[in-house]
Amino acid sequence: MSAVFLLLCSSLVWAQSIPPTPFEQTKKQSLPDSRTIDDYLMTLDTLSPRARRVALGTSAGGRPIPALLLSESPSFLQGAVGEQHKPTVMMFGSQHGNEPSGAEAMQQLARELVAGEHPELLRRLNLVLVAMANPDGRDLSSRHNANNDNTNIDYVALQAGETRLLVDALHRFDPDVVFDAHESGIWKRVLTREQGWMTDVEAQFDMGNNPNIDGRLREYTEHTLLPALIERVSSAGLAAVRYRGEITSLDQAVSRGGLGITNLRNYAAMQGRVSILVENRLDNKAGVYATPRNIAERVRKQHLSMLAMLQLVADEAEPLLALSHRARQRWQSADADRTLWMGVSFGTNREQPEITLPLVRMADGHKQLHRFRNREAIVTREPVPLAAAYAVTRERERMARWLAHHHITFETVSEPRQLLVDRLEITAVRKQSEARPGVREKVKPEVRVNRQSVTLQRGDLLVPMGQPLAPLAALMLDPRSANALYQEEGWSWLQPGAFPVFPVVEY
Ligand SMILES: [Zn+2]
Structure with a gap:
């Protein structure tokens, strides 16, 4: 009785003493730099026994890349030792430095969890938050790091130090789920400036889709997890859809996110992890918004997308753990099916050769469905x-x-x-x-x-x-x-x- 009472009191104390994130402290008007964000993560570490800030390494421009571990398990916090019945979820924010809202949403999430909100999440999950996967890009407002490397497509070559340390972190924390948070601009050179249209999406989700990913893991992610996530995010009021690949012109074909293992999404899934990507809307520079470039609203969308994902993973923990564990073990034995596809590409979906997608006319905001060739079928060769x-x-x-x-x-x-x-x-x-x-x-x-x-x-x-x-x-x-x-x-x-x-x- 008294122990419960004490526990309640102490979470109440936490709740009152956790400061708002640096971004919230500016009334959501300006973006803090990477050092300020890291200081905030260290503050959370100091204030909470359930948070630990660890250094992953240093960027090309000499900025620290931290991760914040959130867990109720001391052995996870101290030694990165996962627990049998709890998925480890690793989240990457703002790998493209000019897509800053992921880093902000993740700090907000960390603040809430440390303060005792969403208590079911830390009861059922161990979390590794890499809020700033690219701190150089964050401070320089650049897609790339200070060396001009695009880490997002570097997962085969591992040319950039940032990519290598993120790969080390995958190895060290061995997550069951990897979540990669992006924003996607709706203003495109051809589609918008020349043709006068913008895409109209709030949240798009994709997954590891290379056909060489463990078959059962891919099936489960594509047919169970992703539809459920889209459903949950949509019912929370944010229109969510499957990612259709970048739409830059009215006369192009649409497909899905790329099949290559050079990106984090497929690289992580090839390692036997459930891998999900979100692209939230990055509003047009020319618009008029309550905060600079609608940043408060963009952070709200990323936060909602992340929270829905974590709640779903917590609910799906059992099947998800079984599938990801199996996918990581099976290659160690001479399994029956060990065939790899050397050639992978997109082709026309013969059952549905065309697809309609909503676009918004730049001049007057008029919404209209447009027809696109549908090249989303995954073709395997060799x-x-x-x-x-x-x-x-x-x-x-x-x-x-x-x-x-x-x-x-x-x-x-x-x-x-x-x-x-x-x-x-x-x-x-x-x-x-x-x-x-x-x-x-x-x-x-x-x-x-x-x-x-x-x-x-x-x-x-x-x-x-x-x-x-x-x-x-x-x-x-x-x-x-x-x-x-x-x-x-x-x-x-x-x-x-x-x-x-x-x-x-x-x-
Ligand atoms: Zn991006």
Whole structure:
């Protein structure tokens, strides 16, 4: 009785003593810089036994990148040890620095949880909030970091220090759910300036959609979790829909968010995690709003989207944990279905070749449905059975560093070793026709497979495919894959001849 009373009193004390976020302190009129936000996270850490601020590392511009852990479990707070029956949810805000409302919504959420609001959430979840995934971009009002890297598409190359430390954080906290919060501008050069229309969306949700993601996890996310999330956000008063890809012109086809594993959404899902992305509306600069560029309203939308997601994940904890645990374990054993699709792209949805979407006329606000070609079908090509291992015989030290950055396990050959392999011979390289302006140009190698015996030399690397990151590793290492490392800047290895990385048949 008295213990309950004391507990109630102490949460009451917390509730009264938690200061508003720096953004709330400006009456939602101006955005605090990254240091002020970090100071606020440290304040929450000091005030609450359920909050701990940890350093993930430092940005290219020398700014700290913190995470705030929120949990009722001391072993989670102190040692990042997850709990069997509680999903760990990791949330990333403002990875694009010019989409600031994610960082603000996450601080608000942290303040509320520390003050004892939404008590069911910390009873059922462990949270890792990375409110500022890109503090340089935050302070410089830039999409990129201080080195001009776009970390959002860097998850294969891991060129930027920020991407590497976010990947380290994924490894360290091993979340069951990853949530990536973005805002998407409705003003587009062609669609708006030349054609006079803007898209009309408040909240769009997408998921890890690469067809190589664990099948059951993908099915569950697509057919159970995402529809439920859209339903909940919509009934809370914010019109939510499935993400349709960026609409920049009236005569384009619409699809979904990209299939590539170069973004966080697919990268995390390839690791066997439920991965969800939100894009909330980033209002047009020219509009008239109660706060600068409607920032108070934008933060409200991100907060609502995040809160609905957390409540849903808490309600779905049991099936979600079972599926994500299984997806992370299954590659360690010789599973029945270990086929990977090397080619993935969008094609016409033959059952519904056209789709109508609402647009708003810039001049007078008139709303109208427009017809678009519907290229949302996911097309898979080139099935390849997962090898026993991959051998790496070129730039081995650089490759060893890159594998370690991904936390992919490998071994270094210590003495010459003969193995049966599928030697990959590139016979021709052509440019891919589907590249759009602004999208990195890809090349498509034509590959002949020769099964033969090869002697690996001392210092060559062997990457076993019996590890949780096996499918991710294979899709990055295999030159036939649409997401191979060799599509990235500084890795142009795709030349005619025997390829220096190849599948090992028996290992
Ligand atoms: Zn973004």
